[in-house]
Amino acid sequence: MDKWKKLMVHIGAYPAVLGKWLAVGGLIGGIGGIIGSVFHIGVNYATQVRLAHPWVLYLLPVLGVIIAGLYRVTKVEGKDTNAVIESVHFGKNVPVLLVPVIFVSTVLTHLGGGSAGREGAALQIGGGIGHTTGRLLHLGEKDLPLATLCGMSAVFSALFGTPLTAAVFAMEVISVGVFYYAGLIPCLTAALVGYLVSLMMKVPPTRFTVADPGLDAWTMVLVILLAIGCAVVSILFCRGLQETGRRAARLLPNPFIRAFVGGVLVIGLTLLVGTTDYNGAGMEVVSRAIGGEVGGWAWLLKLLFTAVTIGFGFKGGEVVPSFFVGACFGCVLGGFLGLPAGFGAAIGLVAVFCGAVNCPIASVFLSIELFGTGDLLYFAMACAISYLLSGYCGLYSSQTILYSKM
Amino acid sequence: MDKWKKLMVHIGAYPAVLGKWLAVGGLIGGIGGIIGSVFHIGVNYATQVRLAHPWVLYLLPVLGVIIAGLYRVTKVEGKDTNAVIESVHFGKNVPVLLVPVIFVSTVLTHLGGGSAGREGAALQIGGGIGHTTGRLLHLGEKDLPLATLCGMSAVFSALFGTPLTAAVFAMEVISVGVFYYAGLIPCLTAALVGYLVSLMMKVPPTRFTVADPGLDAWTMVLVILLAIGCAVVSILFCRGLQETGRRAARLLPNPFIRAFVGGVLVIGLTLLVGTTDYNGAGMEVVSRAIGGEVGGWAWLLKLLFTAVTIGFGFKGGEVVPSFFVGACFGCVLGGFLGLPAGFGAAIGLVAVFCGAVNCPIASVFLSIELFGTGDLLYFAMACAISYLLSGYCGLYSSQTILYSKM
Numbered sequence: 051m052d053k054w055k056k057l058m059v060h061i062g063a064y065p066a067v068l069g070k071w072l073a074v075g076g077l078i079g080g081i082g083g084i085i086g087s088v089f090h091i092g093v094n095y096a097t098q099v100r101l102a103h104p105w106v107l108y109l110l111p112v113l114g115v116i117i118a119g120l121y122r123v124t125k126v127e128g129k130d131t132n133a134v135i136e137s138v139h140f141g142k143n144v145p146v147l148l149v150p151v152i153f154v155s156t157v158l159t160h161l162g163g164g165s166a167g168r169e170g171a172a173l174q175i176g177g178g179i180g181h182t183t184g185r186l187l188h189l190g191e192k193d194l195p196l197a198t199l200c201g202m203s204a205v206f207s208a209l210f211g212t213p214l215t216a217a218v219f220a221m222e223v224i225s226v227g228v229f230y231y232a233g234l235i236p237c238l239t240a241a242l243v244g245y246l247v248s249l250m251m252k253v254p255p256t257r258f259t260v261a262d263p264g265l266d267a268w269t270m271v272l273v274i275l276l277a278i279g280c281a282v283v284s285i286l287f288c289r290g291l292q293e294t295g296r297r298a299a300r301l302l303p304n305p306f307i308r309a310f311v312g313g314v315l316v317i318g319l320t321l322l323v324g325t326t327d328y329n330g331a332g333m334e335v336v337s338r339a340i341g342g343e344v345g346g347w348a349w350l351l352k353l354l355f356t357a358v359t360i361g362f363g364f365k366g367g368e369v370v371p372s373f374f375v376g377a378c379f380g381c382v383l384g385g386f387l388g389l390p391a392g393f394g395a396a397i398g399l400v401a402v403f404c405g406a407v408n409c410p411i412a413s414v415f416l417s418i419e420l421f422g423t424g425d426l427l428y429f430a431m432a433c434a435i436s437y438l439l440s441g442y443c444g445l446y447s448s449q450t451i452l453y454s455k456m
Numbered sequence: 457m458d459k460w461k462k463l464m465v466h467i468g469a470y471p472a473v474l475g476k477w478l479a480v481g482g483l484i485g486g487i488g489g490i491i492g493s494v495f496h497i498g499v500n501y502a503t504q505v506r507l508a509h510p511w512v513l514y515l516l517p518v519l520g521v522i523i524a525g526l527y528r529v530t531k532v533e534g535k536d537t538n539a540v541i542e543s544v545h546f547g548k549n550v551p552v553l554l555v556p557v558i559f560v561s562t563v564l565t566h567l568g569g570g571s572a573g574r575e576g577a578a579l580q581i582g583g584g585i586g587h588t589t590g591r592l593l594h595l596g597e598k599d600l601p602l603a604t605l606c607g608m609s610a611v612f613s614a615l616f617g618t619p620l621t622a623a624v625f626a627m628e629v630i631s632v633g634v635f636y637y638a639g640l641i642p643c644l645t646a647a648l649v650g651y652l653v654s655l656m657m658k659v660p661p662t663r664f665t666v667a668d669p670g671l672d673a674w675t676m677v678l679v680i681l682l683a684i685g686c687a688v689v690s691i692l693f694c695r696g697l698q699e700t701g702r703r704a705a706r707l708l709p710n711p712f713i714r715a716f717v718g719g720v721l722v723i724g725l726t727l728l729v730g731t732t733d734y735n736g737a738g739m740e741v742v743s744r745a746i747g748g749e750v751g752g753w754a755w756l757l758k759l760l761f762t763a764v765t766i767g768f769g770f771k772g773g774e775v776v777p778s779f780f781v782g783a784c785f786g787c788v789l790g791g792f793l794g795l796p797a798g799f800g801a802a803i804g805l806v807a808v809f810c811g812a813v814n815c816p817i818a819s820v821f822l823s824i825e826l827f828g829t830g831d832l833l834y835f836a837m838a839c840a841i842s843y844l845l846s847g848y849c850g851l852y853s854s855q856t857i858l859y860s861k862m
Contacts, residue, residue: 061847063862064845064847064861064862065684065845066845067844067862068684068841068845072680100512123464183699193527213833214820214832214833217836226633226637227637227638228633228634229634229817231632231633231816231843231859231861232633232859232860232861232862234840234843234844235840235841235844238836238837238840239835239837242676242833243839244669246673252783265652266650272647278471278474305488362498411624411635414620418824418832419832426620426824427619427620427648428618430623430644431644431645431648432654434640434641435474435641436643437637438470438473438474438640438641439470439471439474439641441467441470453637453638454638455470455637455638456469456470456473456638
């Protein structure tokens with residue numbers, strides 16, 4: 051009798067877990083979807099204002115000081131995406147004040163034309179929402195990290211309209227070489243609900259159209275060569291951002307002065323290149339690259355702008371800049387190798403992202419959700435190569451390495 | 457100076473690994489692709505003969521005895537897909553004789569109308585090829601398991617025309633909850649080359665067309681309900697096959713008599729149901745189900761036929777039968793719930809496969825490669841649910857459980 055009872059409890063545990071995470075994932079997904087959509091609208095609005103009034107660029111140094119002040123006042127200085135990753139690793143708290151602070155700081159960064167993305171912010175906002183909701187629901191120490199992952203998935207999904215990528219990214223980013231399988235139902239549910247909410251709030255999903263070159267061995271060889279280049283670029287990207295941040299902090303230990311100087315540098319760079327292509331997120335340049343129309347050193351300039359912006363204390367994320375750098379680099383090198391330039395840009399976008407975040411499966415899903423599936427095998431091979439060759443370089447220093455890539 | 461030298465060696469290790477696995481993966485992919493294609497042609501030919509001469513069904517008991525004899529003579533009795541999985545775990549040898557024996561036995565099983573697939577055979581053939589090639593190349597104990605995975609990917613890919621699924625499946629099937637990231641380049645290369653070879657050898661890739669119901673919350677609720685049912689069916693499927701095998705071995709310890717009796721039982725069942733729909737792989741019934749045209753208890757009958765065929769000692773694989781069972785079940789339950797029946801069948805196919813093999817990511821890629829990407833989120837959610845709820849049930853007893861699913 052006792053044996054049967056035990057068996058029933060054991061069998062019953064699975065549906066109970068399913069029910070719990072459909073509910074909790076759905077709840078966090080709903081909250082994350084709403085806040086993520088509002089965040090998207092805020093960043094977009096700031097960008098519109100900047101484009102309509104180009105002089106706001108000159109406010110950037112002051113905005114930098116305000117951002118530094120916000121972090122000082124709320125005592126979340128030094129907290130970034132790594133704080134969220136560490137929360138998943140060690141159950142550390144994600145300070146709930148980080149949510150409004152990174153939200154406002156990112157909007158201000160985009161308003162002033164700093165070169166940054168939205169996704170680092172999305173992970174922090176989402177992680178904060180998930181962790182806080184989990185604590186309010188009195189989840190245990192085994193479930194709390196999953197709640198944090200739920201929030202990351204939900205806000206990422208709402209911002210980019212890529213729910214499967216968002217869910218898989220959250221499961222994959224925490225450790226190199228380990229996939230967080232227990233997050234499947236929680237993350238997927240949160241990402242899905244976040245996505246549906248964002249659609250209801252009229253956030254357009256990010257989509258591109260790229261021509262399909264068809265599968266053949268020679269094109270694959272060219273893609274492999276391009277992916278090797280992308281791996282190198284992803285290393286440059288990560289190292290560039292990290293080194294700039296480290297040197298800036300050493301030269302200018304005061305965060306107010308640092309942010310002010312960073313703002314001045316971005317203004318100077320902008321005047322120097324004579325275009326605002328490298329300010330803000332630059333999604334329209336990504337679109338042009340995937341249309342095959344970007345040449346030259348745009349990728350390196352974006353890398354420089356982003357390194358200065360993020361390194362000197364502005365906020366946002368590194369993912370859209372990595373899209374930008376990858377797409378422009380792929381457009382140029384792909385075209386040079388003889389690939390259709392737009393297709394090269396698409397490969398470059400996904401491969402540099404993969405090398406920077408060390409998430410090959412999420413990157414393959416990203417290629418599917420952004421571009422459709424015509425060239426899945428090219429993207430998969432490019433991701434595999436960029437993942438391997440980027441070595442232990444990555445955007446997030448808290449990402450633990452549990453298994454060797456080789 | 458020494459420090460620089462060390463750094464260069466460290467940096468150089470990555471391109472060296474890339475080059476090595478592009479070469480070794482390509483080689484194993486080529487061999488696996490050729491043998492896999494010949495195997496596909498052989499099984500197809502056997503099926504044509506059976507369809508043209510229905511009386512060969514009555515040879516099944518004798519064919520069973522021949523198969524038992526082949527295993528006895530070559531001393532590979534008891535070696536199955538688990539032997540390949542254990543080879544990856546512990547570096548054990550995969551006996552090279554297993555390759556021709558499982559090849560011939562599977563063709564004979566299909567000739568006589570036993571209910572079996574091809575993929576278990578594909579994994580054994582591929583694993584044997586990969587392991588043997590790796591040993592001939594004097595690969596070390598760290599690389600030998602990767603060579604085995606390469607072979608599995610290559611032959612799976614050649615047989616089904618689903619390279620990404622094949623590569624991810626090999627990386628995912630070895631342990632529950634762990635993804636074998638080091639296999640990315642090796643497996644993907646082997647799967648890709650295997651696929652290209654199979655195309656050159658005119659093996660048609662498996663593809664289905666299924667209508668896209670569009671993303672909405674209510675349809676997702678129905679998919680979740682269907683996936684819960686699929687998880688239960690996947691448990692029945694695995695347990696049914698394993699229990700039948702265990703009981704048959706206890707009742708009839710002599711493998712010759714067991715296979716003979718199994719053949720007689722399949723003949724009896726075939727005459728009883730009055731159709732040959734459940735003999736062989738049954739891909740045409742899978743197609744009908746995805747067309748929305750299968751009803752009743754076809755799924756349970758296929759489960760029964762397969763349990764008897766495999767359990768009494770015939771050879772082949774469990775994957776195509778799991779497709780059959782899942783598609784027919786999904787067609788019926790999906791239609792009953794109010795989903796388009798063909799779409800329900802597609803969900804059922806992928807979800808039952810996922811529950812049986814515990815490979816959710818490979819299953820999502822399977823849905824992409826078989827059906828395109830219209831309904832990716834439905835398939836992903838169905839896979840996640842079936843993965844969780846199938847618990848520690850699975851087709852392969854050697855698949856270790858390293859992380860809990862919850």
